[in-house]
Amino acid sequence: MSVVMTTQYREVLRLLLGSILVLGVPADLPPCEEPFIYFPGVGCMTDPLIPHPMNYTQAIEYCQSIGGYLLEPSTDEIQGFIFDNLFGSVEYDYWLSLRRNGSEFIWDHSQQPLSFDAWGVDEPNLNQDCAMASVEHSFFWATSQCDVERGVICNAPERLGLCSGPKWTFVEQLDQCFLWDTDSMSWENAVDFCKSQGDRVHLVEILNSKKNEILKEALSNDPIAYSKGSFWMGLNDREREGQYIWENSGLEASFFDWSENQPAGDAQDCTVMYYGGNFQWYDSDCPSFFYPLCEEDAE
Structure with a gap:
């Protein structure tokens, strides 16, 4: 699999990073601790252009090891912003922090049931335990076996570096x-x-x-x-x-x-x-x- 970045995507990313100062975040006070990048309206997350392919368990452990958690697009605003504006040019599936619990899916990090969802057509498949943002479904959600390798994006609290720990x-x-x-x-x-x-x-x-x-x-x-x-x-x-x-x-x-x-x-x-x-x-x-x-x- 490959990751493709178009001129349009580069421009979106440039505008997002440039708008940090517009929101009043001082240049010498980064709102996120490395390796996280601040995206206004979305928060802190790792670079979506570096997919870090791994299985679901490895993805959870990786995000925790850097002080974050696996991607949770838990609102319509986050789902729309991330997938419509950023990921339209990335040809890679990404894990979501979403796992099946009986007949329903819950957020793995917060342990909360879904109050919002963005499942693709004919999803979810209750025979599969994990979930991803799927290229095939235009980055709407789809289920997946947990042991395959997919891309990883980690979230983290904004201004993590200002506090004593994750x-x-x-x-x-x-x-x-x-x-x-x-x-x-x-x-x-x-x-x-x-x-x-x-x-x-x-x-x-x-x-x-x-x-x-x-x-x-x-x-x-x-x-x-x-x-x-x-x-x-x-x-x-x-x-x-x-x-x-x-x-x-x-x-x-x-x-x-x-x-x-x-x-x-x-x-x-x-x-x-x-x-x-x-x-x-x-x-x-x-x-x-x-x-x-x-x-x-x-x-």
């Missing part, structure tokens, strides 16, 4: 990095865990409604965060009942986003952002197990 998430509206892809643990262990991640890292502190709403939206929209559920914050009243203090800064809280009938009890001295309450705040027993929500302060 599991961190950069929230652009706050210009800050957060870690929520962790194991569950008690509140005290969560405090220690966050501090172990770096000198400027601690359990999240939410001092105003703007930060609160941005974080709630980020958690709701991130498949990994939403699948985990509830997250420890630094807020607690362990020293004096009803006097809520942020653990890292020692500041007394003046802003709250308690859910209805919260806080609930004298014995519940620690606080979580609870997914069942749209990530509003609930008090909880400190030995209970939830996921740490760590944040890294700016230098």
